[in-house]
Structure formats: C-alpha cells, structure tokens
Amino acid sequence: MNANAQKEALVETPKKNISVKVLGVGGAGINVMELMLKSGLPGIGFAAVETDAQSLAASSASEKVHLETQLLRGLGTGGDPDRGRALADEQLPKLKSLCEGTDVVFILAGLGGGAGTGMSPVLARAAKETGALALGFVTTPFGCEGGRRQRLAQAGLAELKSFADGVVCLPNQKVLTLIDENTSLLETFRIANNFLADGVRGVWRLLIHKGLIDIHFADLAALIRDRHAESSFAVAEAMGPTRSREVMDKLLAHPMLDGGHVLGESEAVLLSLIGGPDLTMAEVNRVMEQVNRQCEHAQVIMGAAIDEAFSERLAVTLIAARKNPEPPSEEPASAAGAEELAQQLLPCSTTARPGSRFVPPAPPLASDQVQQLLARQSRGGARQRKSQARSRQTQLPLEIVSKGRFDKSEPTIHKGEDLDVPTYIRRGVALN
C-alpha cells in the first residue's frame, strides 16, 4: 500500500513516498490501533494479528490475520508467550506476506500476556526479513498485575529489542502517576493507549513530511537502531501566540520525559517540529534552545515541517534514546569483573582513614608544662568548643579531665565553656 499525499497544496512540503503499516498484535495492541483508526491517519495500512477470533471480528482494521492452530482450538494463547511464539513461528509466511512491500512497520503490542509478548518478536523478524524497518511500540503491565506478568513482559521486551530496529516502551505504571485516584479503570487504559497512539502518530508525522529541515528516514533508523536501549518519546501540541513556550512546557511535563531527566540522560535526541505556514524562526529557536539546554551531552537531530492543517498550532515530537538505566540481568560477567578490578587497582584517594579518637593516658608532666598547655588551651580552645556545641569533653589532648559526678549528665555549656570542668583547670591556675 502506498501512502497517499492527500493535500498537495503548494504551501505544504511534499510528503515522502513511504509506505507505512501499523500492526496491532494481541488484545492491547489492537485496542491502541482502534484509537489510531478513530483519529484517522490517512495513508497508513492497519492490520490486526490475533489468536482470539472474537476480538478480530470487532476490530475495524483493513487487514486481519487470525493465527490459529489445531492446538489452540480458538481458545487463545492462555497468557503463555511460548505458545504465542510457537504459533507465530508456524505462521511466519503469513506474517511475511503482511509486511511485503512496506517500508516501515509499526508493531503495537501490550507485553505481559500471551499473544503480544510471544508474537511481536516474531513479527519483527518477519518485517526485517522483508526488508522493512520494524519499530515496536509496546506497553508493560501495571505493577498491580503481578510479578509474573512483569517478568514475562521484560523477557518479551528484551526479545523484541533483539529483533526490531527500535522499541519504544511505555510502562503503564508511569500512567498511574499522572491520573487522579478516582479515574475509572477503562479511562486509565484509554489514557495509556492514547499515549502510545500519540507516539506512533508523532513518529509517523516525522517520517511522512518532507521537512524544511529534513530528517531523513535513515536518521531515524540510525537513532533507534544503534542505541538498542530504552527510548522515550513525547508528543506535545500547543496553540496560540505563546505556543513555543507552552509546547516546551507540555513536553517537559510529559510523563515519558520524567521532567527533563530523561533528556539529560539521553545520548541522542530527535526532534520534529510541525507547524502551520505561520511558524517563525524565533519559535523554532526557542524550542531548540530549551531542548539543547536540557540535553547538553546528546546529539540532537532536528527537523521542521509545514502542514497547512497546523496553522496556529505547533506540534513537537521528541524521541530520546539513552543507555538503559537498569542493567539487564544478562550483563556479561566479565565486564563487571573488569570494572571491579579497575577500581581496586586505582589509587583510592577518597577513602581516607578516619581520624583516630584514641586518647593516650596522661603522661606525667611537669607543672610548668601543664600550665603552658592549659594557657594555650584556654585561649584557643574556647572558639573551637563553641562550634562543637553539644560534643563530649575533648579539651586537653594529653590530660583526660574526668567530670566525676557529671560524667554521664548533660554538660552545662555557657558561652562555649563546659562549666562542669573544674574552674581552676579552665582558668589555668596551677596548684603546686
């Protein structure tokens, strides 16, 4: 299927000829796809891949692939990703024919169950084998769904990453931090799905519009492919005269970007601005300035495009790729070992030995030595003692003054002096 450039107005930048297909895998994936279908994205082919015949029937995708075997008898995978994988492997030719002739394949799935988790990696493989770019947009389960689903989701994510060119993952748990307590379950899922749909739409726009400052398809591929780690995306839109500032505020407030932290940690950032014909250079500048400030260490790729439909509006899509913050469990042991060794060999200047508090017993001092010492102490010690407010008795380094009766009680500190210490000692009066 080819992408049709519907509006060929002269004001607009011409759309590129890229064929895009969106595949929704599994129940969750199909739900997200439904959202996108409703919003209407011209020129994209939608296909649904499922084991459950009923949900397939309910979907309004143009293409439907029902993966079915004798084994399953129409009952679905039962939450077992292995079954889903086996099924997909079996039906690989069918899947490949789906992806035939497309340039970009978006794989939408919700990880944690059977169909999405098991089948999406295989789908990615199929897409690759037909020469398309496979991009996965997936969600991971809520925390309350249990540990097993999380583990399955993580495993599926890792597998998908190994096959696809890039994976954008939205943890559903993050959505929880955004919503009000009283939001209904349906509403929550809808919000989560919306995030994902927005992301797909943003990336699609990036690809479709030939920008004034162009982002090549290859840039996107390179960005996502090389990093092979978590990428975050955010889409924000604003209207009105202060739209550049508003859109940046919204972008930074996006849950995926975690308040700008993600940007700071990213290694590469791809930014796409789409505005109407009235988009000014100043606005573009302002947006870029903010982004550059947030991610000083990253490689920033920027693209801008004009779409007549976007007059008065400004939409920014941001994809940030960074190294995975959580080390996956299959970290090569040798790498960790090498690091440890390096640390041991390097001279540790930070581990200074703590000052010893060993106070040696009082050696016999001649009385004039004692007097000198005390005179010195009473002059300079007062200032030091002030800063140690409620500390223990640490006056004379050589002679321990035991407080006798007041040993265990709270010291009476007056203007930095501990009044429990005998006056004659503090004043340095010698007794001969």
Next chain:
Amino acid sequence: MFNASSIIVGLEIGTSKVCAVVGDLAADGALNIVGLGQSRSRGVRKGEIADAPLAEEDVRHAIVEAEQMADVEIRSVYLGVTGGHLRGFNNRGVHPVVSADREISEEDVQDVIKNAKTINLPAQNHVIHAIRQHFLVDGQDGITNPVGMLGSRIEVDVHVVHGNLNRLQNAIRTVKGLQLEVDDIVFNGLASSLALLTNEQKELGSLVIDIGGGTTDYVVYANGIIKHTGVLAVGGDHVSNDLAYGLKVPLSRAEQLKIQHGASLLDEAAKGQSITISNELGLPVKTVNLEHLRRIMSLRLEEIFQLVGQGLEQADALDYLRAGVFLCGGGAHIPQVAKLAEQVLQMPVSLGKTNSISGLKSALDQPEFATAIGLVKFGSFQQRKRAAKSALTDGIKSTLGQLFRRV
C-alpha cells in the same frame, strides 16, 4: 466540714536534699510553720531528676517525716522546680481602650494581660509563671492599678518564666507517683525571694541568689515587682567535684572537706597548712593542702558570682539594686561567701533571713530551707486568692439558696 485553718505544704526536690515544709494558714491569714521533713537526695542532678525511683523514695521519706512532725496527712503540695532549661524574660502586651469615655475597665486590664501572655515559645516549652509587672497608660510608666484611669492605650509588662515541658513533667510525675496532688509548680528562686524579702526591700530593689546543690537561682526585684529571673546550672556539687578532682580524693571525702574546712577566700593564715585525712581507725591516710582546697573553692564560687553578674548585666537589671544582695541556699553556709560576692558584684551582700512567718525557729533560721518556706508562702497567697473568689461565689450561692428555700 472544713477546718478553720488549712494546711499548705511546700516540697522542694533539690540536688543535695529533699525538703518538705508544712505550714498552717489560719483564718485571719497568719502563716505558721508546723512541720519540716527532709532527706538526702540521691536521684537528682543539677536540679533535675536523673533517677526517678530513687527520687521518689527520698520524697516519700521527707513527706513522711514532715507528716509525723506536723501531725497531719499531706494530700497536696506546692512543688518547686528549677533546672538549667528555665528562662525568664519580659514581655509587653498592648491593648487599645475601646470604651467611648476612654475609661480603663477591669476587662481592659484582663485583655492586656492576656495579650502579654501570648508569646512565641518553642513547642516543647511551658510557661510556669507570667508575673504582672507594671502597667503603662499612654506611655506613662509605673502604674500599678490602672482601673478607673483614663487613657487610649494600655500596656503591661509581664515577666514570663518558662521551661521545657517534659522535664517539668518528670518532677510532677514523681510527686504524683506518691499519690500526692501538685497544687502548682513554682520557680525555686521566686519562692526563696518570697520567703526572704520584705516589701520595703522589694521596693528598694534587691537580688536574691539561692546557691543550691545543683543550681544557682537568682531573682531581681525592683520597685516592688520582679524584674528578672535566671538559673545557672552550677552549684555546690560542682564545688565538691572540683575538690575531688583537684585534691585527688573521692567525692564523699571531698564533700566532707568542703563542709569542714572550706571557705570562699584564701587568707594568709591558710598558706602552708595541710589537713590530714584519717580513716575509720583513726590512722592518717592522706594529707591535703589547705591552700589548694581554698583556692579551688574560691575560684569556683567566684565564677558562679561572675556568671550571675553577667546574666544580670545582659538583662540590664544591675542598676536597680539599692537594698543589696541576699544569699540563701546551702551555699550560704560557706564561710566568707558574702564577702566574696561583694567583691565580685560590687554591692552590699548579706545572708537572707526568713521573716513574717512564725513557727519552727530552727527551720526559719537556716538559709537552705528558704525555698521550701517560700513555697508555703506562695501557697498561702494562692489560697487567699481562691478563698476570695469562692467567697464571691459562695455569697451568690447562699442568696439563691435562700430564695429557693423561701419559695
């Protein structure tokens, strides 16, 4: 049903002794000391309770002795409190006179006192006393009773004594643990000054220094009202400790030496002399240099007075003391302590004597019971105030009662 006279008990839980004094308030207002009980205090350090069970035991002992001497049963006490955490400061409250004819009424006085009492204290502090000082009407100072005067603005100075609530509660709980009610808590210094000072001395301006075992409390009176109070957590214990450390003797021996041979000033006669300490068999065990002893004591006492002087200077209270300084507490027993205080404070110093109370001569003469006697006096003032208030309500009750009986 009620006796013509009532029993007021003052209890002081001090660092060196626990002392309970029983006073008898006659109907005409005369106060008579009828009983005294004391016991050595083991669980108190620097004026505050450090070992509650021991302190309870000592208090029980003192109360029992007082009960036996006075032949009454003690139900409630006025408790004296002290400690390094107590602070006193002056606060001013302002209140505009609202009535149309600008006459100051009783309510205005109450309001302005309430304003003066609202202060910002740290959360764990509790106000022990809020003592009314002088009123100011339109800036004119020195008004004692403004009711009936004309003015647009009335102000009052209040002296507030506050302390850490938890530490105060410790003392109260110890007393309550003995099935005794605490009628009120009183600052020890205030109690001592009530016992020692006559009205004339309060008018002229005087300073009372109570040198106790764990703390030294001081109170300044000027123009008949309290101007400043303070507590220094240094007392006779510190002197003993200094001696124990300096002369290298155990603490109990040091206390003995302090009582028998101690003095505040070092005089020529003492130089070169030494004291032999003998053990229970009478054999000499150790010799101690008298000069050292005197010097150590003198330094410590001098420092105490210097610190009191500094505290007063900061509060700007040194200029008003025309009647001089009065010493009380166990520390007043030290020979020549008044002379030392005179040297340090540059003011006439004398030993305080309790007055306007009759009763046990032995108790009244000793400076260390000044606080407990002062507590009884405080209690008597409270009783009289309460009696006056209840007399009012009694009068109303009886009138109403009569009305209903007739019907």
